[in-house]
Amino acid sequence: MRGVLALTCAVWATACVGGHRIDGLARAPEPMSADSNPAGSDTRAGEKLYARHCAECHGGDGRGRTGPSLRTARVRGASPGQLFWMLTNGDLRGGMPSWSHLPAARRWQIVAYVSALEADPAITPPERRSTAAALPVSPRPR
């Protein structure tokens, strides 16, 4: 019993440190703002990967489920590099896991699919806590 208590305290103590949000999480570094996607514009593989890894939270149609909608102007306006960065790092404090364990090629394929989702005008970022809201607000570079 003493051991259980000790471990519980240790877990929570570490969690309090670990769970601290880092300022600037929302900012993808400059090199990640690239506008080109090495996976190209073919969304078929990305659609398959999205269904496998993302649809459980973001919904099969990308309109959100337990996670936020991806059919927002913010996501639509994000560069592939910014989406890739978000997918790689996640938002651990906000509940989105890191997908760095997927090879980069597959993350780019998912980005190609998500980038192609049409924005839904009915959903605006401020109304829902959104992964996309963590993305930089700068317009998509051309």
Added chain:
Amino acid sequence: LKLKFIFIFMFFLPSARAAAQERPFFITYDHALEEPGSLETALNPALGTQRGGGGFLSWWAEFEYGAKAWWTTAAYLNGQRTRRDSTVFTGFRWENRIRPLMLEHRVNPVIYLELERLSEADKTLVPVVGHDIEAEHAEPNEATSGERETELEARLILSSRLEGWTIAENLVFERSLEGGPWEFGYSFGLSRPLALAASPARCSVCPENFVAGIEVYGGLGDTGSFGLKKTAHYLAPVLAWELPRGATLRVSPTFGLNGNSHRFVLRFGAAFEIPSFGRRVGLVR
């Protein structure tokens, strides 16, 4: 009997979709954690040879839950059956893995804390620490299954991703809460999917669904006698196959590297992920 029903229930619960890519290692951890709200159930049997005693089938059942995106907690139930001996339940483990850094780095640390109450009869070899050697497992279950110890295990997990490769190192520290020295161990793992990009077609037997790798692990003595003397070490190729709907199969032929190690252990793993388990049972909204 009740446990049997729980296992059957957990393993055959319908899953909506698959989720994470399962790590292929049995001993080594990388910095990937369970998705928040997801429950992974797994059964990991191991067939081992034993000099001076009967061969054994050991196993651990695993219930791993993503409490947060940065915190995974897991419960394990261990047991073993030894040839010409008996079948015994050897105890339980409660494990926690926490990512202290919220962003990806070149090397990603994870803090691992585990409380375990296992008998001396345990033969899962997870992990190998201190002077855990083959000769200790030759004793009959009757003599060892009554000796239970509560131990704290801590690991420093360091893990990197490089061009599709996963490189993970674990430093293991273990100590009985009833006293005694700190015991040390290590494990190192290297793995890579057979194909980095996914194909557009849905497929089960295609390279993208396989992850191959290798892991090395062993003991490093204790505070009284740190080093490689009277320690066991293993080399284990690993292969994981991701099946549709959240199932993963793993296999690892494990070879002892010195006279203190079991000559051969064949590990299997069958894991099944239940996404949004927390929401389904009301743990999270």
